[in-house]
Amino acid sequence: MRVIGHVAVNVFKESVRDKVLYSLVAFAALLIGVAYLIGQLTAGQDVKIIKDLGLAAIATFGLLIAVFIGIGLVWKEVDRRSIYSLLSKPIRRHEFILGKYAGLSLTLIVNVAIMTLAFYAVLAYMNTQFSEASRSVWPAPATDPGMLRAIGLIVVELLLVTAIALFFSTFSSPLLSAGLTFGLWVIGHFNADLRNFEAVVESKTAAYLARGLYYVLPNFAAFDIKTQVVNALPVAPSYLAATTAYGLVYISFLLVGAVVIFSRRDFK
Amino acid sequence: MAAIRTEALTKHYRVGFWRPRPYVALEGLTLSVSEGEVFGCLGPNGAGKTTTLKLLMQLIYPTSGSAEILGQPVGDVRMKRRIGYLPENPYFYDYLTAEELLQYFAGLFGYAPAERRRRAAALLDQVGIGAERRMQLRTFSKGMLQRVGIAQALINDPEVVFFDEPMSGLDPLGRREIRQVILQLRERGCTVFFSSHVLSDAEALCSRVAILASGRLAGVGRLTDLVAFQARGWELVVGGLDDAALAHAKMTQLVVRDTPLGDRRYALEVPLSVSPERAIAELTGRGASLVSINPLRETLEDYFVRQVAAAPHERGLGTGT
Ligand SMILES: Nc1ncnc2c1ncn2[C@@H]1O[C@H](COP(=O)(O)OP(=O)(O)OP(=O)(O)O)[C@@H](O)[C@H]1O
Ligand SMILES: [Mg+2]
Numbered sequence: 001m002r003v004i005g006h007v008a009v010n011v012f013k014e015s016v017r018d019k020v021l022y023s024l025v026a027f028a029a030l031l032i033g034v035a036y037l038i039g040q041l042t043a044g045q046d047v048k049i050i051k052d053l054g055l056a057a058i059a060t061f062g063l064l065i066a067v068f069i070g071i072g073l074v075w076k077e078v079d080r081r082s083i084y085s086l087l088s089k090p091i092r093r094h095e096f097i098l099g100k101y102a103g104l105s106l107t108l109i110v111n112v113a114i115m116t117l118a119f120y121a122v123l124a125y126m127n128t129q130f131s132e133a134s135r136s137v138w139p140a141p142a143t144d145p146g147m148l149r150a151i152g153l154i155v156v157e158l159l160l161v162t163a164i165a166l167f168f169s170t171f172s173s174p175l176l177s178a179g180l181t182f183g184l185w186v187i188g189h190f191n192a193d194l195r196n197f198e199a200v201v202e203s204k205t206a207a208y209l210a211r212g213l214y215y216v217l218p219n220f221a222a223f224d225i226k227t228q229v230v231n232a233l234p235v236a237p238s239y240l241a242a243t244t245a246y247g248l249v250y251i252s253f254l255l256v257g258a259v260v261i262f263s264r265r266d267f268k
Numbered sequence: 269m270a271a272i273r274t275e276a277l278t279k280h281y282r283v284g285f286w287r288p289r290p291y292v293a294l295e296g297l298t299l300s301v302s303e304g305e306v307f308g309c310l311g312p313n314g315a316g317k318t319t320t321l322k323l324l325m326q327l328i329y330p331t332s333g334s335a336e337i338l339g340q341p342v343g344d345v346r347m348k349r350r351i352g353y354l355p356e357n358p359y360f361y362d363y364l365t366a367e368e369l370l371q372y373f374a375g376l377f378g379y380a381p382a383e384r385r386r387r388a389a390a391l392l393d394q395v396g397i398g399a400e401r402r403m404q405l406r407t408f409s410k411g412m413l414q415r416v417g418i419a420q421a422l423i424n425d426p427e428v429v430f431f432d433e434p435m436s437g438l439d440p441l442g443r444r445e446i447r448q449v450i451l452q453l454r455e456r457g458c459t460v461f462f463s464s465h466v467l468s469d470a471e472a473l474c475s476r477v478a479i480l481a482s483g484r485l486a487g488v489g490r491l492t493d494l495v496a497f498q499a500r501g502w503e504l505v506v507g508g509l510d511d512a513a514l515a516h517a518k519m520t521q522l523v524v525r526d527t528p529l530g531d532r533r534y535a536l537e538v539p540l541s542v543s544p545e546r547a548i549a550e551l552t553g554r555g556a557s558l559v560s561i562n563p564l565r566e567t568l569e570d571y572f573v574r575q576v577a578a579a580p581h582e583r584g585l586g587t588g589t
Contacts, residue, residue, distance in 0.1 A: 006375045010361075017363040080359050085420055088325045088353035089376040090345045266328040
């Protein structure tokens with residue numbers, strides 16, 4: 001555990017020095033700029049636009065960080081051979097993988113936390129820009145804490161994306177890993193369609209195949225409750241719990257796979 | 269107890285994309301290195317030295333055979349607490365400073381932060397990294413990285429260290445400093461296993477060497493044993509030798525080669541078939557004076573060349589296709 005934590009802290013340090021966290025500044029600037037513009041242009045209910053925009057931005061920035069750091073995380077160490085001296089130290093290969101994963105997860109969580117703070121700060125400012133009357137027609141208050149549920153699921157989704165990127169990066173090049181990870185991410189958003197595939201096709205085999213894929217491929221659409229929270233629609237706590245559990249189980253399988261592959265391979 | 273033991277250690281790679289064929293990187297290496305020994309692993313490029321070290325560090329898995337360090341199978345973490353390793357052309361996290369890198373590695377051994385700093389500072393002093401230790405490693409030159417590599421290999425006061433070409437990339441001063449480091453390790457009773465193609469390093473440091481060629485062990489033993497029995501004759505340096513006397517000595521096969529050193533001084537090679545006493549008597553009898561006499565040994569260099577020439581170069585496995 002101590003060794004895993006040690007590796008994780010180093011990953012975090014690397015991401016800080018790689019200026020990843022500066023992307024947050026860009027994010028915050030963008031959001032504040034847009035909020036200001038909207039405040040100037042519109043007369044009323046458009047705090048919803050900020051909410052949509054903010055949540056989408058958190059998810060997108062997080063996705064970019066997860067994929068672009070995740071794909072290089074292991075591959076870079078192997079390619080540059082910095083792993084040679086590391087693995088001669090008292091560290092097991094699975095500790096290396098888990099440490100890398102924990103470090104990137106930490107980076108992501110810190111990133112999302114900072115973005116969330118900026119997001120609520122902008123919303124609080126927006127709140128002061130509108131009259132009591134226009135506020136009363138909003139479906140939810142500007143700084144509605146209910147949106148944290150959506151952000152929570154975004155975090156789980158990002159941790160899953162990270163695990164996918166890490167899994168691929170234990171055996172393939174960054175370009176291929178990025179392609180595969182994004183590919184899965186896209187497919188994963190249309191996953192639900194596979195389930196209903198049998199309604200549209202005649203062939204039984206095709207229907208079973210679609211069913212199988214539905215269970216094997218990650219179901220990313222499940223993590224997206226942005227529309228619900230923005231419109232203050234109800235989201236059952238059991239749904240949140242089940243989706244989180246689904247994500248964690250999926251992550252565990254990916255990490256086990258990554259460890260198995262990584263533990264057997266030769267470093268050229 | 270042997271510090272390092274390998275038993276028929278073998279590594280084959282599969283090369284070729286369409287029809288992969290096995291390629292012998294290392295074949296049946298059986299070696300044993302005692303505790304406290306400085307052991308050199310010599311061989312030309314592609315001989316299998318790095319392959320051997322990577323197998324010992326379990327960076328690659330053997331095709332067959334096995335290896336032990338300090339009585340434990342390679343890969344054992346408790347054993348790894350007691351060893352150090354310098355990879356070939358080391359590369360480290362370029363966003364860390366030299367100091368941070370060493371402290372990071374020290375942390376993997378579980379040392380407390382103050383102890384990490386102390387060890388890092390002492391080792392960087394020892395390998396001659398000064399104020400640069402606060403700079404990111406991306407700015408380091410090859411030789412500086414090599415020095416950092418040596419420092420990181422020693423972070424845990426190892427009992428056995430593995431150096432893959434420790435002298436590579438170092439300037440003459442650096443080579444001398446690293447020789448000093450290895451000699452200090454030897455004095456401390458540390459076992460050192462290093463690879464090199466620089467023979468003078470091996471001659472200066474090793475108690476025993478192994479010579480690899482084309483992935484196979486071509487010879488192993490004490491340096492003096494490998495070299496001494498190969499005495500080729502004697503080198504006499506004489507003064508006051510005139511042309512007639514030299515011509516006579518050459519004609520009678522007393523001398524097989526002469527190198528003029530100027531002012532009628534000559535370095536003469538006397539073959540083993542002639543006793544040195546007779547050669548001296550004959551030459552001084554003709555008016556020459558003896559300056560010095562030395563046995564002409566085969567150098568490690570010659571041995572090396574001969575072993576490599578004799579070794580089989582075929583590295584496929586003869587799969588009969
Ligand atoms: N990943 C690999 N795939 C295929 N062949 C390899 C691989 N790694 C090493 N080899 C081959 O194994 C042989 C031994 O290589 P090794 O690196 O052990 O040589 P070396 O003795 O360290 O040489 P040098 O003095 O150049 O460092 C070489 O012929 C090399 O081509
Ligand atoms: Mg080598």
